[in-house]
Amino acid sequence: MKLGELVPGMTGSDAALTVTGFAIDHRKVAPGTVFGAFAGARFNGEDFIADAVAAGAVAIVAAPGATVAGAVHIADAEPRRAFAQIAARFFTPVPAHVAAVTGTNGKTSTAEMTRQLWRMAGHNAASIGTLGVTTSVDQSSTGLTTPDIVTFLGNMSGLAREGVTHAIFEASSHGLSQFRTEGLPVQVGAFTNLSRDHLDYHGTMEAYFEAKMRLIDEVVVDGGSVVVWADDEYSDQVIDRAKTRGLTLLTVGMAGEAIRLISRTPTQLGQQLLLAHDGKEVKVTLPLIGAYQAANALVSAGIIIAAGGDPRQVFDHLGRLQPVRGRLERAVITRAGAPVYVDYAHTPDGLQAAIEALRPHVTGRLITLFGAGGDRDIGKRPQMGKVASDLSDVVIVTDDNPRSEDPAAIRAAIMAAAGDATEIGGRREAIAAAVAMAGANDIVLLAGKGHEQGQIVGAGDTLRVLPFDDVQVARECAA
Numbered sequence: 001m002k003l004g005e006l007v008p009g010m011t012g013s014d015a016a017l018t019v020t021g022f023a024i025d026h027r028k029v030a031p032g033t034v035f036g037a038f039a040g041a042r043f044n045g046e047d048f049i050a051d052a053v054a055a056g057a058v059a060i061v062a063a064p065g066a067t068v069a070g071a072v073h074i075a076d077a078e079p080r081r082a083f084a085q086i087a088a089r090f091f092t093p094v095p096a097h098v099a100a101v102t103g104t105n106g107k108t109s110t111a112e113m114t115r116q117l118w119r120m121a122g123h124n125a126a127s128i129g130t131l132g133v134t135t136s137v138d139q140s141s142t143g144l145t146t147p148d149i150v151t152f153l154g155n156m157s158g159l160a161r162e163g164v165t166h167a168i169f170e171a172s173s174h175g176l177s178q179f180r181t182e183g184l185p186v187q188v189g190a191f192t193n194l195s196r197d198h199l200d201y202h203g204t205m206e207a208y209f210e211a212k213m214r215l216i217d218e219v220v221v222d223g224g225s226v227v228v229w230a231d232d233e234y235s236d237q238v239i240d241r242a243k244t245r246g247l248t249l250l251t252v253g254m255a256g257e258a259i260r261l262i263s264r265t266p267t268q269l270g271q272q273l274l275l276a277h278d279g280k281e282v283k284v285t286l287p288l289i290g291a292y293q294a295a296n297a298l299v300s301a302g303i304i305i306a307a308g309g310d311p312r313q314v315f316d317h318l319g320r321l322q323p324v325r326g327r328l329e330r331a332v333i334t335r336a337g338a339p340v341y342v343d344y345a346h347t348p349d350g351l352q353a354a355i356e357a358l359r360p361h362v363t364g365r366l367i368t369l370f371g372a373g374g375d376r377d378i379g380k381r382p383q384m385g386k387v388a389s390d391l392s393d394v395v396i397v398t399d400d401n402p403r404s405e406d407p408a409a410i411r412a413a414i415m416a417a418a419g420d421a422t423e424i425g426g427r428r429e430a431i432a433a434a435v436a437m438a439g440a441n442d443i444v445l446l447a448g449k450g451h452e453q454g455q456i457v458g459a460g461d462t463l464r465v466l467p468f469d470d471v472q473v474a475r476e477c478a479a
């Protein structure tokens with residue numbers, strides 16, 4: 001494509017330049033690339049402009065003050081956004097129906113359930129998020145929840161070329177604030193909830209909330225829809241934002257108007273939901289346990305309806321949802337007869353949701369094992385310790401991706417608020433201890449890693465990802 005087709009208003013010889021691709025890392029620049037030079041957390045991309053030009057970059061998207069010689073300087077005060085908009089004209093086609101979900105917890109679950117529901121309705125559907133890029137035939141990891149903009153747009157157009165018509169992606173707060181998922185038309189945005197996480201990056205809850213609200217304020221197209229879980233402390237504010245923009249609003253939950261949750265009754269293997277939709281009562285048998293999974297399933301149903309799906313068909317399909325990898329996944333039943341569940345709870349709220357999901361199913365003790373990630377929000381550590389010890393019968397504090405930090409110091413920060421919890425450094429030893437102590441009526445919850453396949457230790461040159469899978473380790477310990 002010509003640069004002039006990608007940059008509105010560009011004329012003359014610059015417009016005639018041929019563009020072959022896009023990069024935000026100078027090491028990925030090839031002749032004909034448009035390079036995005038952004039100030040980041042660790043580096044200033046502007047320092048690599050000369051190298052990018054030497055490697056053949058034809059244009060540089062950077063702040064007005066950047067020094068660019070030998071290539072076209074596309075100057076913009078918000079270069080990440082400008083880059084996304086230009087790149088989006090290159091990476092086409094994209095799926096006709098695109099939805100995005102944000103929130104502290106429940107993005108991956110909602111994205112996966114939405115993908116399944118679209119699939120059941122006969123659509124070729126895909127999701128992009130923490131689990132990677134998922135279609136009905138394939139799954140590949142990108143390493144981040146919201147990949148970088150070039151990977152994201154490349155994946156989206158790749159999916160469209162493979163025939164995917166319906167796509168949903170997770171919009172993390174980091175991704176939103178860094179414009180990692182811009183440019184393509186998003187017809188439906190969804191909000192699950194907001195609670196403490198990532199304050200290391202955003203500083204305050206207000207800033208964290210504002211980052212998420214870019215989805216509603218800017219990313220969803222004019223005339224689009226917003227699905228809001230109505231029972232969260234922040235729901236009303238989200239609803240106000242959607243109204244301010246004149247977007248179509250669908251609220252779901254006990255306080256929901258589009259889909260109202262009238263009652264929820266746990267059963268052995270799932271739960272019965274009584275809903276109200278369009279003035280009628282609807283009964284749904286959800287084959288998943290826990291209030292939080294019901295919440296995510298209802299947000300997903302809202303997204304399908306907002307995107308034009310048939311409500312009655314969606315409610316039928318909820319009864320056929322498959323479990324989401326690493327979200328209350330039953331890994332094994334120990335020889336003593338205790339089920340061991342693996343869950344991705346890594347915030348105080350998530351931990352509470354996971355424990356409360358299991359509580360109705362325990363007649364003996366609920367044994368909760370968890371840790372907290374290194375180089376992440378430190379304030380959530382004591383809060384997680386408190387939640388776990390208040391709501392569980394036995395607590396084991398162990399390691400979860402210490403990264404550059406001292407694992408003992410992370411455990412100590414949790415232990416400080418975790419009552420009489422037991423500290424066992426080394427996740428395998430800790431899981432072995434939990435499995436060994438569980439009796440027939442007990443349930444073991446292994447929280448924090450979910451689907452993850454490794455324990456991340458060290459950083460920079462010493463970074464290593466040691467293979468580790470909670471489900472597999474639980475099975476080995478129970479064997």
Ligand SMILES: CC(=O)N[C@H]1[C@@H](OP(=O)(O)OP(=O)(O)OC[C@H]2O[C@@H](n3ccc(=O)[nH]c3=O)[C@H](O)[C@@H]2O)O[C@H](CO)[C@@H](O)[C@@H]1O[C@H](C)C(=O)N[C@@H](C)C(=O)N[C@H](CCC(=O)O)C(=O)O
Nearest residue numbers: 024025026040041042043044045048144145146148172174
């Ligand atoms: C803090 C953070 O979010 N950092 C992300 C961000 O980096 P950054 O823009 O600050 O980049 P930087 O490393 O300072 O470099 C600045 C610029 O120079 C460029 N550069 C840099 C070095 C070089 O040699 N050449 C070069 O061109 C970089 O490509 C970049 O454009 O953009 C990068 C590319 O998109 C990401 O890889 C990187 O994720 C880091 C590794 C990370 O750990 N991110 C986590 C915290 C994260 O994003 N998590 C969220 C939420 C998780 C959840 O709760 O779901 C996620 O969406 O995954």
Ligand SMILES: Nc1ncnc2c1ncn2[C@@H]1O[C@H](COP(=O)(O)OP(=O)(O)OP(=O)(O)O)[C@@H](O)[C@H]1O
Nearest residue numbers: 104105106107108109130292343344345350353354
């Ligand atoms: N609606 C919800 N309300 C409260 N807690 C939830 C909810 N959904 C999920 N959780 C908790 O959060 C954990 C992570 O869920 P999920 O992976 O769907 O969230 P996420 O938003 O994608 O997380 P991440 O930010 O890491 O990508 C679950 O394992 C569960 O413990």
Ligand SMILES: N[C@H](CCC[C@H](N)C(=O)O)C(=O)O
Nearest residue numbers: 346372373376400401448449
């Ligand atoms: N994607 C999130 C959750 C990671 C969960 C936990 N395993 C950790 O490493 O903190 C993050 O990067 O903060």
Ligand SMILES: [Mg+2]
Nearest residue numbers: 107108130145
């Ligand atoms: Mg996720």
